[in-house]
Amino acid sequence: MKANRIVLRIVLYLFISFLALLSLLPFFWMVSTSLKAREAIYAIPIQWIPKEPSLEAYRAIFHLTNIDFVRGFINSVFVSVLLTLLPLLSSAMAAFAFAKIEFRGKRVLFSTFLLTMMIPGTITMIPNFITLRLLGLLNTYTALVLPALSSSMGIFLMRQHFIKIQDEYLEAAIMDGASLYRLFFTIVLPLAKPVLFTMGLFNFMGAWNNFLWPLIILTQRKKWTLQLGLANLGSNFYNYQHYQMAGALISIIPIIIVYLISQRYVEQGLSTGGLKA
Amino acid sequence: MKRTIRIGVAILLVLTMVLPVFSAGKAESGKTTIRYANFSAGESNAETLRKMVDLFEAKNPTIKVELESMGYGDNYWTSLITRIAGGDPPDAFELNMEQFLAFTLRKSNRALDDLFAKTGTDVNLFGEGLLDAVSFDGKIMAIPQSFSTVVLVYNKELFDRANTPYPRADWTWDDALQAALKISALGKDIWGTFNPIQFWEFYKVVQQNGGGLMTPDGKELTINTPQNVASLEYMLDRMWKYHVMPTVEEQAGRPEADMFVDGKLGMWLNGVWAFTDLKDRVKFPWGIEMEPGNLTKATHFFGNVGCISTTTKYPEETFKFLTFMATDPDVVQLRLDAQWELPTVGDPTVMQRYLADTPPDNKEAVLNSLQYAVKPPALLQFSELTNIVNTKIEQARDGQLTAKQALDQAQAEAREKIRL
Amino acid sequence: MYIGASRQKRVALVVFLAPAVFSLILFYLVPIFSSLVLSLLEYDPLKPTSEISFVGLRNFIEYFKYKDMRNQYLHVLYYLVLYIPLVLATSMTEAMLLNRSFTAKAAYKVMLYLPVVSSWVAVALIWRWLLHGEYGIINIMLRAVGIHGPSWLNNKQWAMPAVVLAAVWKDTGYYTLIVLAALKQIDINYYEAARIDGASPFKQFRFITLPLVSPTMFLLLVINVIAGFQVFESIYVMTEGGPAGATRVPVEQIYRNAFTYYKMGYASAIAWVLGAVIIVATIFQFQLEKLWVRYES
Numbered sequence: 001m002k003a004n005r006i007v008l009r010i011v012l013y014l015f016i017s018f019l020a021l022l023s024l025l026p027f028f029w030m031v032s033t034s035l036k037a038r039e040a041i042y043a044i045p046i047q048w049i050p051k052e053p054s055l056e057a058y059r060a061i062f063h064l065t066n067i068d069f070v071r072g073f074i075n076s077v078f079v080s081v082l083l084t085l086l087p088l089l090s091s092a093m094a095a096f097a098f099a100k101i102e103f104r105g106k107r108v109l110f111s112t113f114l115l116t117m118m119i120p121g122t123i124t125m126i127p128n129f130i131t132l133r134l135l136g137l138l139n140t141y142t143a144l145v146l147p148a149l150s151s152s153m154g155i156f157l158m159r160q161h162f163i164k165i166q167d168e169y170l171e172a173a174i175m176d177g178a179s180l181y182r183l184f185f186t187i188v189l190p191l192a193k194p195v196l197f198t199m200g201l202f203n204f205m206g207a208w209n210n211f212l213w214p215l216i217i218l219t220q221r222k223k224w225t226l227q228l229g230l231a232n233l234g235s236n237f238y239n240y241q242h243y244q245m246a247g248a249l250i251s252i253i254p255i256i257i258v259y260l261i262s263q264r265y266v267e268q269g270l271s272t273g274g275l276k277a
Numbered sequence: 278m279k280r281t282i283r284i285g286v287a288i289l290l291v292l293t294m295v296l297p298v299f300s301a302g303k304a305e306s307g308k309t310t311i312r313y314a315n316f317s318a319g320e321s322n323a324e325t326l327r328k329m330v331d332l333f334e335a336k337n338p339t340i341k342v343e344l345e346s347m348g349y350g351d352n353y354w355t356s357l358i359t360r361i362a363g364g365d366p367p368d369a370f371e372l373n374m375e376q377f378l379a380f381t382l383r384k385s386n387r388a389l390d391d392l393f394a395k396t397g398t399d400v401n402l403f404g405e406g407l408l409d410a411v412s413f414d415g416k417i418m419a420i421p422q423s424f425s426t427v428v429l430v431y432n433k434e435l436f437d438r439a440n441t442p443y444p445r446a447d448w449t450w451d452d453a454l455q456a457a458l459k460i461s462a463l464g465k466d467i468w469g470t471f472n473p474i475q476f477w478e479f480y481k482v483v484q485q486n487g488g489g490l491m492t493p494d495g496k497e498l499t500i501n502t503p504q505n506v507a508s509l510e511y512m513l514d515r516m517w518k519y520h521v522m523p524t525v526e527e528q529a530g531r532p533e534a535d536m537f538v539d540g541k542l543g544m545w546l547n548g549v550w551a552f553t554d555l556k557d558r559v560k561f562p563w564g565i566e567m568e569p570g571n572l573t574k575a576t577h578f579f580g581n582v583g584c585i586s587t588t589t590k591y592p593e594e595t596f597k598f599l600t601f602m603a604t605d606p607d608v609v610q611l612r613l614d615a616q617w618e619l620p621t622v623g624d625p626t627v628m629q630r631y632l633a634d635t636p637p638d639n640k641e642a643v644l645n646s647l648q649y650a651v652k653p654p655a656l657l658q659f660s661e662l663t664n665i666v667n668t669k670i671e672q673a674r675d676g677q678l679t680a681k682q683a684l685d686q687a688q689a690e691a692r693e694k695i696r697l
Numbered sequence: 698m699y700i701g702a703s704r705q706k707r708v709a710l711v712v713f714l715a716p717a718v719f720s721l722i723l724f725y726l727v728p729i730f731s732s733l734v735l736s737l738l739e740y741d742p743l744k745p746t747s748e749i750s751f752v753g754l755r756n757f758i759e760y761f762k763y764k765d766m767r768n769q770y771l772h773v774l775y776y777l778v779l780y781i782p783l784v785l786a787t788s789m790t791e792a793m794l795l796n797r798s799f800t801a802k803a804a805y806k807v808m809l810y811l812p813v814v815s816s817w818v819a820v821a822l823i824w825r826w827l828l829h830g831e832y833g834i835i836n837i838m839l840r841a842v843g844i845h846g847p848s849w850l851n852n853k854q855w856a857m858p859a860v861v862l863a864a865v866w867k868d869t870g871y872y873t874l875i876v877l878a879a880l881k882q883i884d885i886n887y888y889e890a891a892r893i894d895g896a897s898p899f900k901q902f903r904f905i906t907l908p909l910v911s912p913t914m915f916l917l918l919v920i921n922v923i924a925g926f927q928v929f930e931s932i933y934v935m936t937e938g939g940p941a942g943a944t945r946v947p948v949e950q951i952y953r954n955a956f957t958y959y960k961m962g963y964a965s966a967i968a969w970v971l972g973a974v975i976i977v978a979t980i981f982q983f984q985l986e987k988l989w990v991r992y993e994s
Contacts, residue, residue, distance in 0.1 A: 009799070016794045020808040026866070027811065029834055030823050042832050065323035066346050090716035097713040109718070116725045120927055120975050122948050122968045126735065126955050127728035130742060138363035150720035180709040209816030211930055216956055219356035219363065221345055227818045231934055234822045236320070236348040239532050241826045248819035259814045263807060355956055362743040383743050525851045525940065529830035661958045668765075671941030675853055686764060693759065 027252075034058070034245035041242050057246035061233065069247065071222060072229035076208060077254075079141055079225055083207035084200050086145055091154030091199065092192070096184055098155065099162035100170065110159075113152045129216060139219045144210075154199045161195045162188060201262045208255050226251050307339060311595050314345040314360075315371040316353045317423065317581045317618070321553055325615040329608045333601050340594050354660070361385045361586070368589040369599055372419065374410065374580045375663075378655040381413050386584035388416035392596040402604045404623040410652070411582050419582035420599040423618040425549045426646040427481075427577035429453075429569065430637075433562040435460050435467070435543045444544070446645065448569035450485075450511060453544065457521035460543035469521035470544040471533050474512050474674040476667040477577070477653070478546070483508045484575035484651050490666075491654060491697070498691050500666065501684035509680040513673060525675060548579065549643055552616045556636060567642045570649070578650030581618070619643070658695050665690050735965035743959055756966035765942065766950075770974070772857060773946045777925040779861040784921070785914060787865060788872035793906075795873065796880045810870040817867070821934035824863035825850060850936050853943040860935055860944060864928075872917055879913035880906070908991040915990045919982055926975050947971045 028048075033041055037054040040047065061069050097103075098110050128147060129138075137143040165188060173183055189196070211227045218224055224232075230247045237243045318326040323346065330342050345367055347353045354376060360366050361383070372380055380386055393400060400408055403421055411419040429444055436443055439459040444452075457469025472478060480490050488504035491497060499505070515522040528536070537545045538558045546568060555563070568576050583599040585592055602608055609620045613630055620627055632640045656662065666687045673683035736757070739750045760766060791809060795802065812820065827833050830848025839846040849859040887905045896904070929948035932938065938945040947967065955964035 012794060012797065012799065016791075016799075016805055019791060019794070020805050022866070023809050023812055023870070026820075026823050026827060029827065033826065044832070044837070046832075046834060046837055064320060065318075065327075066320060066348050090720070093713040094717035097710055101710055101713075103710060109714075112726070113717075113721060116721065118923070118979075119725060119729065120923065120968075120972050122927055122951050123732050123965075123972050124725060124728040125951070126961050126965050126968065127731040128724050129955070130731075130735075130961070131723065131728075133363055133742065136364065138359065139365060146720055147724040148720070149716045150718070150725060155717065180706060180713070184713070205814055209814075209818075211816065211818050211934075212952075215352075216359075219360045220365075221347055227816050230816075230818045230822070232348065232352065234818070234825070234934065239535070241829075244822045245826065248822050251819050252815050255814050255816070256811065259810070260807065263810070358743055358959065359956075385743075526830070526848050528851075529848050530851065531831060658958065664953070668942045671939070675941045677853065677941065690764065693762065 030245045030248055033242050034249050036242050038240065038242060057240075057242040060240075061243050061247055061250075064233075066221075066236065067229045067232050068221065068224075069226070069229055069250065072224050072226040073250070075223060076226040076251075079144060079214075080204050080207040082141060082145055083148055083210075084203040087148045087151045087154060087203055088196065088200055090149040091151045092158050092189065092196070093184070095155045095158035096162055096188055099159045100165070100167070100188075101180075110155075113150065113155055116150070117152045125213075125216070132217065138217060139223055140217075141223070143217045144207075144214060147213075148203075148207075151199075151203070154203070157195055157199060158192060161192045165191055197262050201259065204258055205255060208258075308341050309339060309591050309594050310341045310343055311369060311589075311591050311598060312343045312345055312367040313369040313371075313583075313598070314347070314353075314357060314367040316347050316349045317371060317373075318346055319348055322615055322617045325611055325617055329602055329611055332605065332607055332611075333598060336601075336605075337594075337597065340598065342598060358383075358385075364588075366586040366588060368586055368591055368595045370584055370586065371422065372582050372584055374578070374582070374655070375653040375659050377411065377419065377582060378413070379657050379659055380584065381418050382657050384587060386418055387587040387589075387592065388418055389420070389585065389596065390416050392585075392592060393417065396593070396596065396600075398596075398600055401623060402600075403621055407580070407621050410580065419584045420596075420603050421621040422581045422583050422599070422603050423612065424578065424580040424621060425618040426579070426643055426650065427546055427548045428565045428567060428642050428646060429544055430537070430547055430551070430555070430563060430565050431544045432537065432540060432542065433564055435463065435540065439463055439543070443564065444566040444569070446567050446642070448566070450569055450571045453569045454515075454519065454521065457515070457543060458519060461519075461521045466541055468523050468536075468542050470515065470546075471522055471536070471542050472512065472515065472546050473533075474516075475670060476663045478512070479509065479666065479670055480654060481575050481577055481651055482512060485570040485573060486511075487572040495654075495656075496697055498688060498695065498697070500688040500691060501681070506681050506684055509670065509673060509684060513680055516674070517676070548577070549616075550618055552637065556616065563637055565637045565639055565642050567646050567649075574649040575651045576646040576649045578647065578652055580621075656695070656697065662691055662695055665694065732965045732968060735962050736969050737966075738962040739960070740962040741959045742961060752962065756963045757970070759963065760967055760970060765945065766947075768942070769945050769947050769950060772944060773926055773928065775857050776861060776928055776946070777922060779858060780864055780925060781918065781921050783861065783865045784868055784872060785917065787869045788876050788917075789910075789914075791869060791873040792876035792880055795877050806874075809873060812867045813870040815867070817930045818934055820863060820867050821931055824859075824866075825935055828859050828863075851940050853940055856936055856940060856944050860932055863935065864931055867931075875917065876910065876913060879910050883909045911990045912992060915982075915986055919979060922978055922982065923975055926971065926978070 032048060032050060034057050035053045035055070036047070036050045037052065037056050040050060040052065040054070061067070094113075098106060124147075132138055132143045132146075137146075170183060170187065173187060178186075209227065210225070211231065214225050214228055215231075218228065230244075230251050233247045234244050313330075315326070326344065326346065330344060334340065334342060347356070357366075357370055358380075361380075366385065370386075372386075392398075400417075407421040407424075408417055411417060411421055431444055433443065436456070439456070439462070441456045441459045444456070453470065460469040461467060472482075483489060483505045486504050486508040488499070488502050488508060490500055490505075492499055516524050523536075533542065533545060533547075534551065534554065536542050538555070538560075540561060567574065583602065585595045585599065589595055603620070604622050609622055609627055610630075612618070612620050613627070613634065616634070619631065628644065632644070634640070653659070654662065669678065669683040669687040669690075672678045673680055678686070737751060737753055739752050739756075741748065795806060795809075827835050828849040830836060830846075830851060833849075835849070836846035847855050849855050883906065887909075888901055891901045891905060927948050928946055929952065932944050932946060933949065933952075936944045938949050948971070951964050951967045951971070954960045954967065
């Protein structure tokens, strides 16, 4: 009996380790390739660990004239922070209204938000481009932010959390003369930290990794985000895989750091989302 | 505590939103800044471009040029058109001959005759026929900046080993094929030739065989005429029948340039823009010659031109800049030194200097090719036509369709979608 | 909580809702209608407004006559048929493994989730290199066991499966967490009872786990079909629709026609056809729901 258990345990560990290895192997190879000189990447037999590590790729990609990686990085940081905080704020505000305030048409409005989650993005892409062009907002970061303010998933998740806050608590504060704004900022938001972190991470991830929409909207190289620069690197330096891998690594590290810091909250937030049918 | 954080974040946000406005490049007092979007420098000639611009700024201290260089590719055209449509175009932008009409018809570039007159610039500065190529409706619409042709590059060592004579100016498809067969026989991963199978090659090769993509008046598409089918079949036969050219599988992701440098290709069709790279990397003796024809010769002519945006605030300064970049003798010398395509000036001594700069020898082939130059089809929907025909050609290349099927389908689709 | 007729409170309400609602209307609701209108026009945004013309259903007719249209839908179906079973199987497997307690579980969870947080651009470049015909490690490892792997992304048969492989690698972790949450909600007594009754692990899986997880699986299926029909980014960076159009999908067509050729009317028509297909597929799935999804009573 006990032996059985131990064997089972070992098999479990082996299996899960195998899967983890599969997950990590491409990353490892990415790092390895990025530290090689050009001839070395094509060397056979393959070198898992570079025999002569070289920073050639990193030096090169920061000195390209057509792709400004440093600028792209800064732009990405800027845009991602914007696209994390602003939609978070607007969703939280709307979620609060849905959770705690009665008003006519609340149900209809909320359902509308939910329904938009089902709209294929490809339908809204073109009209939004035209709208933003008419508003003169092409090639601006504002154009990236505006459509994100109605993040339905954020509204949904946060409403779930806000509903749980006891009415009496809030009503007492109102009795004490608190305005709704005060209520929101000093009571409601602090109580929602887990879901704020979850949605914040989610927003950041989406913003940092976003490719298609920025590709369409940002037409000037100096406004380009990191992903656009990376894609450009991939096509203009098709056969310089070490450059590509170096660029990929640089683009992945920040998001991994952000993820590791906040990953405690991810699962929490997802399960409270309530996927029980 | 939380409130202070919140306020702090809000202030930070506002600041970060406002900052870019300031970082957008303050014009120094008294200087005009013009922006020039371009693609042809790429990475290899980025430094040369920078030196050229520095020369201009030195001679024109009141003008500052902001370079917006992007690599060649879909993105350049898309973002350029979008910026023009969005009302924020660069003052000057580079186009190639294929896209020239698409932009001119969209009225994105302004006519230059008045600027020529105003500044007293002599139209004869430019090589013969070049200004005609960039004229539309009787007006000059751009400044030719550089041009290039495509030639046959060959590995002399492989030719010697195969004991077969070097290519000559009067070669036909047959001569090339014979040489290729002998070279391919040298080894398993050695190939006689590499002639890309795609749209740009196609529209030229069909003309070597007496065909063409459109009727001479440009009113009808003639993609699937029997001669064109025969031409495509010849292109495909090199791979599938005679095995003198690697299939996509056999190429296994290796770029042709690398294969040539590694001594695996006997002959290779490429543009003169590749000379910069080849000069540095090739370790064996190599040469160039005019591309072989069949019924007639037909060679590529690619030109890059500089346009001035219709809405620029500084037309005169921009004109000065573009003309300088094309005709100033020091700039021309920089271009020659870097072997960065060919200058568009009409001065014959410039060409002498170009010819004298070897390797490779026989630079005359480059200039002689000009006699047989065919221009890419010029139409508003150039990108679309390219895509339609190219997809079908590639499907033929990969063995999915026969040559006839591919061209028939391309013709049918293009007929529907392209309006001439 | 009832907010009375107090004007202050009503103004506050509007303020709270304004940004989200503004964005909703302008960027989601209005576009549904305007894209429908667009699909009936010939609209090149860079030509003067005088050149916009009403063409009725011509865009749709042109699209249906387009020979490659059928192929593109076939490609996307090929993608779905390969991707969905694989990703559901892998996430289910991982979830079941993670459902047990063992040391360093948190670390494993992080490792499995790393591909999810990376951007598709980065992942596409990494996998393009892994799948390189000559020097990619996949082919090198295959060669070590005597198999001559194809030049994956240049091979018309293997290009799509290769993309699917990369997608499964990237997305599994995400679905694993969702399935795991569902697994955790299954009452452990069910398993106890089954064990006492002598049911084998397989039987337990088939009669307890699967049915109780089916609502979640259903949701994942619906989401994946909707997302799968719109797959684009991964393919665009990995193959650009190649080789020779073997991985062309409808969204690529929309993007190309809208932003490279600037035929926005035509592109909108294509978008609507795709949208209709997705809606039909979703409704179809909801009809099938009754057949295989079990809800706890």
